[in-house]
Amino acid sequence: xxxxxxxxxxxxxxAMRGVVLQRTDARLxxxxxxFPRQDVRAAAFWLRETLPYFPxxxxxxxxxxxxxxxxxxxxxxxxxHALVGPDNxxxxxxxxxxxxxxxxFVADPGAPASSTFHGRDVFAPLAADVHEVGVDALGSTDRLxxxxxxxxxxLPTASVSDSRAEGDVLVVDDFGNVVTNVPGDFLDGRExxxxxxxxxxxxxxxxxxxxxxxxxxxxxxxxxxxxxxRGRGDDYFGLAPGDEVTLD
Amino acid sequence: xxxxxxxxxxxxxxAMRGVVLQRTDARLxxxxxxFPRQDVRAAAFWLRETLPYFPxxxxxxxxxxxxxxxxxxxxxxxxxHALVGPDNxxxxxxxxxxxxxxxxFVADPGAPASSTFHGRDVFAPLAADVHEVGVDALGSTDRLxxxxxxxxxxLPTASVSDSRAEGDVLVVDDFGNVVTNVPGDFLDGRExxxxxxxxxxxxxxxxxxxxxxxxxxxxxxxxxxxxxxRGRGDDYFGLAPGDEVTLD
Amino acid sequence: xxxxxxxxxxxxxxAMRGVVLQRTDARLxxxxxxFPRQDVRAAAFWLRETLPYFPxxxxxxxxxxxxxxxxxxxxxxxxxHALVGPDNxxxxxxxxxxxxxxxxFVADPGAPASSTFHGRDVFAPLAADVHEVGVDALGSTDRLxxxxxxxxxxLPTASVSDSRAEGDVLVVDDFGNVVTNVPGDFLDGRExxxxxxxxxxxxxxxxxxxxxxxxxxxxxxxxxxxxxxRGRGDDYFGLAPGDEVTLD
Numbered sequence: 059x060x061x062x063x064x065x066x067x068x069x070x071x072x073a074m075r076g077v078v079l080q081r082t083d084a085r086l087x088x089x090x091x092x093f094p095r096q097d098v099r100a101a102a103f104w105l106r107e108t109l110p111y112f113p114x115x116x117x118x119x120x121x122x123x124x125x126x127x128x129x130x131x132x133x134x135x136x137x138x139h140a141l142v143g144p145d146n147x148x149x150x151x152x153x154x155x156x157x158x159x160x161x162x163f164v165a166d167p168g169a170p171a172s173s174t175f176h177g178r179d180v181f182a183p184l185a186a187d188v189h190e191v192g193v194d195a196l197g198s199t200d201r202l203x204x205x206x207x208x209x210x211x212x213l214p215t216a217s218v219s220d221s222r223a224e225g226d227v228l229v230v231d232d233f234g235n236v237v238t239n240v241p242g243d244f245l246d247g248r249e250x251x252x253x254x255x256x257x258x259x260x261x262x263x264x265x266x267x268x269x270x271x272x273x274x275x276x277x278x279x280x281x282x283x284x285x286x287x288r289g290r291g292d293d294y295f296g297l298a299p300g301d302e303v304t305l306d
Numbered sequence: 307x308x309x310x311x312x313x314x315x316x317x318x319x320x321a322m323r324g325v326v327l328q329r330t331d332a333r334l335x336x337x338x339x340x341f342p343r344q345d346v347r348a349a350a351f352w353l354r355e356t357l358p359y360f361p362x363x364x365x366x367x368x369x370x371x372x373x374x375x376x377x378x379x380x381x382x383x384x385x386x387h388a389l390v391g392p393d394n395x396x397x398x399x400x401x402x403x404x405x406x407x408x409x410x411f412v413a414d415p416g417a418p419a420s421s422t423f424h425g426r427d428v429f430a431p432l433a434a435d436v437h438e439v440g441v442d443a444l445g446s447t448d449r450l451x452x453x454x455x456x457x458x459x460x461l462p463t464a465s466v467s468d469s470r471a472e473g474d475v476l477v478v479d480d481f482g483n484v485v486t487n488v489p490g491d492f493l494d495g496r497e498x499x500x501x502x503x504x505x506x507x508x509x510x511x512x513x514x515x516x517x518x519x520x521x522x523x524x525x526x527x528x529x530x531x532x533x534x535x536r537g538r539g540d541d542y543f544g545l546a547p548g549d550e551v552t553l554d
Numbered sequence: 555x556x557x558x559x560x561x562x563x564x565x566x567x568x569a570m571r572g573v574v575l576q577r578t579d580a581r582l583x584x585x586x587x588x589f590p591r592q593d594v595r596a597a598a599f600w601l602r603e604t605l606p607y608f609p610x611x612x613x614x615x616x617x618x619x620x621x622x623x624x625x626x627x628x629x630x631x632x633x634x635h636a637l638v639g640p641d642n643x644x645x646x647x648x649x650x651x652x653x654x655x656x657x658x659f660v661a662d663p664g665a666p667a668s669s670t671f672h673g674r675d676v677f678a679p680l681a682a683d684v685h686e687v688g689v690d691a692l693g694s695t696d697r698l699x700x701x702x703x704x705x706x707x708x709l710p711t712a713s714v715s716d717s718r719a720e721g722d723v724l725v726v727d728d729f730g731n732v733v734t735n736v737p738g739d740f741l742d743g744r745e746x747x748x749x750x751x752x753x754x755x756x757x758x759x760x761x762x763x764x765x766x767x768x769x770x771x772x773x774x775x776x777x778x779x780x781x782x783x784r785g786r787g788d789d790y791f792g793l794a795p796g797d798e799v800t801l802d
Contacts, residue, residue, distance in 0.1 A: 059327065061320075067728030069586030069600050070774075072557075076607030079555070079583065086583070087327065087334070090317030095729070096784055104317050111324030111426065123784065126759030173758045175774030178607065232315030233343070262421045263374030278318075278423030288344055288371065307575065309568075335575065335582070338565030352565050359572030359674065480563030481591070510669045511622030526566075526671030536592055536619065 059115040060189055063089035063105060064177055065096060066120070073175075074118070074182040081186035084116070096123040098148050100229050100299060102211055103237075105152035107279050114138035114193065118185035121148055126173035129209075131180055133188055133202055135161040140193045142185040144176070147211025163202035216240040222306040227297050228281070234290025235283050236297045240305055242276030252306050253284050253295060264288070274305075307363040308437055311337035311353060312425055313344060314368070321423075322366070322430040329434035332364075344371040346396050348477050348547060350459055351485075353400035355527045362386035362441065366433035369396055374421035377457075379428055381436055381450055383409040388441045390433040392424070395459025411450035464488040470554040475545050476529070482538025483531045484545045488553055490524030500554050501532050501543060512536070522553075555611040556685055559585035559601060560673055561592060562616070569671075570614070570678040577682035580612075592619040594644050596725050596795060598707055599733075601648035603775045610634035610689065614681035617644055622669035625705075627676055629684055629698055631657040636689045638681040640672070643707025659698035712736040718802040723793050724777070730786025731779050732793045736801055738772030748802050749780050749791060760784070770801075 060078060064071060071091045078086060089108055093101040101121040109117055114137075122129075122144040130145035137157025141149040145164070153160050170179035184201075191199050216225030216239045225240040245251060245260050251274045252258070259266070261273040269288040272295070277283035282305065285291040297303060308326060312319060319339045326334060337356055341349040349369040357365055362385075370377075370392040378393035385405025389397040393412070401408050418427035439447050464473030464487045473488040493499060493508050499522045500506070507514070509521040517536040520543070525531035530553065533539040545551060556574060560567060567587045574582060585604055589597040597617040605613055610633075618625075618640040626641035633653025637645040641660070649656050666675035680697075687695050712721030712735045721736040741747060744756050747770045755762070757769040765784040768791070773779035778801060781787040793799060 063317075063320075068588050069559075069604055070727070072559075072583075072585040072604045073607045075583055076604065076609070080607070080609050087320075087323050089320040092316050108317055108320045108324065111321045111328070113324070113328050124759075124761055127761050172772075172774040172776075174760065174771060174779075178774065231318070263372075264422065265372055265375050275422060276420075278420040278426065280420075283422075311565075311568075335568075335571050337568040340564050356565055356568045356572065359569045359576070361572070361576050479566070511620075512670065513620055513623050523670060524668075526668040526674065528668075531670075 059085045059087060059113065060185055061087045061089050061109070061112060061115050061117045062091070063093065063101070063118065064091045064120040065093040065101065066091050066177060070175065070177065073178045077178055077182040078118075078186045081183060082189050084186070084189050087112075087115075089117075093121055094299070096121060097299070098123070098146050098211065099213065102148050102151040103213055103228050105148070106155045106213070109139070109141075109152045110155050112139075116185050116189045116193070117141045117152070118181055119143040119148055119152075120177040120181050122146065122176060125176050131165045131167045131184065132208060133163045133165050133184070133196060135163070135193055135196050138193055140188050140196065142181055142188055145208050147209045150210050151213055161197065162205055162208050163196060164205045166201045214239055218244055222304065223282075224302070224304050227299050227301045227303055229299050230292045230297070234292045235277065235285045236291045236295055237277055237279060238282050238284065238303050240282040240303070242280050242282055244282060244305060245274060245276060254304055258284070307333045307335060307361065308433055309335045309337050309357070309360060309363050309365045310339070311341065311349070311366065312339045312368040313341040313349065314339050314425060318423065318425065321426040325426055325430040326366075326434045329431060330437050332434070332437050335360075335363075337365075341369055342547070344369060345547070346371070346394050346459065347461065350396050350399040351461055351476050353396070354403045354461070357387070357389075357400045358403050360387075364433050364437045364441070365389045365400070366429055367391040367396055367400075368425040368429050370394065370424060373424050379413045379415045379432065380456060381411045381413050381432070381444060383411070383441055383444050386441055388436050388444065390429055390436055393456050395457045398458050399461055409445065410453055410456050411444060412453045414449045462487055466492055470552065471530075472550065472552050475547050475549045475551055477547050478540045478545070482540045483525065483533045484539045484543055485525055485527060486530050486532065486551050488530040488551070490528050490530055492553060493522060493524055493530060502552055506532070555581045555583060555609065556681055557583045557585050557605070557608060557611050557613045558587070559589065559597070559614065560587045560616040561589040561597065562587050562673060566671065566673065569674040573674055573678040574614075574682045577679060578685050580682070580685050583608075583611075585613075589617055590795070592617060593795070594619070594642050594707065595709065598644050598647040599709055599724050601644070602651045602709070605635070605648045606651050608635075612681050612685045612689070613637045613648070614677055615639040615644055615648075616673040616677050618642065618672060621672050627661045627663045627680065628704060629659045629661050629680070629692060631659070631689055631692055634689055636684050636692065638677055638684055641704050643705045646706050647709055657693065658701055658704050659692060660701045662697045710735055714740055718800065719778075720798070720800050723795050723797045723799055725795050726788045726793070730788045731773065731781045732787045732791055733773055733775060734778045734780065734799050736778040736799070738776050738778055740778060740801060741770060741772055750800055754780070
């Protein structure tokens with residue numbers, strides 16, 4: 059199984075699919091191709107929250123603002139999974155959530171036909187080759203060299219005390235739900251919470267409040283989310299990815 | 307085969323795909339994940355018009371404004387098909403179009419990890435399990451209990467006489483075509499029809515009129531549609547889902 | 555393997571998938587369903603640049619402003635591939651890029667259930683049937699008749715001298731990159747180029763210039779593109795599909 063994720067929109071992912079299918083009969087599964095453009099942190103978050111739900115697979119992930127520069131091409135083994143993508147930090151947060159034991163390899167990028175579409179010309183054929191080699195045998199292929207030097211990325215963590223949490227907005231989802239990095243248990247036992255000073259009811263579900271009303275919930279990722287029932291939390295709270303958020 | 311449909315946008319459906327693939331090797335086919343948000347009626351319409359074209363399959367469908375409340379979790383057997391989703395009416399219109407003989411079951415929802423993403427935590431594993439059990443054996447699984455009590459939903463029907471039809475706009479499609487619930491044969495033998503009072507030519511195809519001109523056609527669902535050739539019918543006619551429409 | 559491409563948006567492609575899967579177990583792969591609406595030239599370009607990356611397959615492609623008129627239904631054999639779609643020129647540019655040896659057939663459209671959704675009622679069953687018959691056996695099926703009369707389409711080519719190129723904008727991609735039809739080697743050895751009179755740096759990659767700055771690159775299709783690093787080239791340059799562009 060090979061999963062595909064990118065910020066390529068459409069129809070560029072189709073060329074990746076074709077290239078992969080030239081080299082393997084593996085099942086292909088799309089994760090998403092509409093990650094926020096060239097936003098490595100947001101894509102790393104979504105991959106971290108999604109890839110652990112998959113059975114062992116090769117995960118091709120391309121959000122690559124440095125395409126065509128001399129940034130390296132990485133393969134990260136995480137347990138029975140392998141992640142393939144650019145050396146810009148993208149792969150590390152999801153790899154660490156998939157498994158505890160990681161090996162990082164630098165791959166020979168070959169001689170890509172283009173300098174602007176390495177998803178098609180570098181990463182897709184590499185992901186297919188990694189699938190055919192098998193995750194267990196990555197250490198024995200000449201094309202991959204173990205490395206300790208790679209761009210790492212840690213998603214920011216919130217500072218939490220009993221009465222106050224200072225965190226960041228990680229992403230805003232398609233529904234407009236504002237996903238923070240404050241662990242959900244901060245809401246335990248509270249009926250209201252102040253979000254950047256404004257009191258908001260705490261609810262277990264969107265439907266805990268009337269349509270159009272704001273609610274602080276524990277989202278499906280386990281973090282505090284600032285939502286509006288049947289509305290957009292980002293508009294209501296005036297929050298965007300990267301913004302600071304204080305709960306008390 | 308398992309089909310997937312939701313109003314989740316992206317990338318949430320990927321977690322559902324992963325959860326399903328942890329439990330089954332079934333082929334996955336996306337129906338759509340951009341149904342109008344939390345609009346059970348629109349989603350029921352699209353499922354009704356789409357699922358009958360599939361071979362026997364398990365159809366996972368999640369448009370669920372009541373996620374996290376105590377609404378039930380349903381499995382509907384319709385002939386050789388099974389539909390899995392929330393108990394809010396969503397599954398009944400498509401089930402009745404797939405087959406005449408239906409059995410409705412309430413499923414044990416288990417202990418979902420989240421209260422806001424039952425697509426991933428309840429419905430996806432259930433759909434995989436239903437697929438593995440097999441549609442014929444649903445009655446013999448402990449996890450499902452036959453029920454006569456469920457939320458039903460009937461899409462509205464038009465009131466039609468020889469000279470006049472009073473109906474509703476069911477949905478507006480991506481092209482801007484306004485799909486009504488007036489059966490297409492109302493247009494038989496007519497060259498023009500008045501849509502809420504404005505005369506519009508009747509055409510067999512969009513191309514029957516000049517680009518930018520309005521046309522009343524029999525759409526691919528068999529209903530009267532109010533369209534504009536190479537334009538948007540909803541803008542031209544000022545019609546939105548739920549609006550009343552009178553043809554004469 | 556059957557690939558699917560259209561300008562149908564969502565959820566219409568799902569009905570095509572179902573119809574195909576009623577008739578074949580072939581692997582289905584989406585190319586794209588958000589081609590610019592009813593823009594045969596843009597779709598032909600994207601198919602031309604994408605289908606050659608696939609292994610042998612049947613390619614179902616529907617961008618069909620004349621749906622329901624008496625335009626013919628074509629199957630084009632291109633080497634080990636077959637393309638299925640309307641007779642409006644759409645299939646020829648990609649077919650010629652897939653292989654040099656082409657055979658063109660007119661197909662019996664049958665008696666479609668609708669006059670507005672031939673993707674579901676004509677092209678999807680035909681593509682499944684072509685897949686089951688096999689590309690090598692197309693000449694021996696009664697349903698297909700060889701033809702020399704079909705709508706051809708040539709994408710425009712640029713007029714290029716050593717110092718000046720006069721071309722057209724073929725498409726604008728999702729990133730806002732303006733794809734011209736000027737062959738990339740026109741930029742060889744140049745550090746700047748004037749795009750319709752405005753001097754722009756030539757770069758191998760988007761990252762060759764600062765974020766927000768314009769750059770002329772050789773895109774992944776081998777043509778000159780007018781881009782903005784982390785921005786939209788179409789907005790910066792004021793260029794849209796079909797516009798003339800002069801480089802000197």
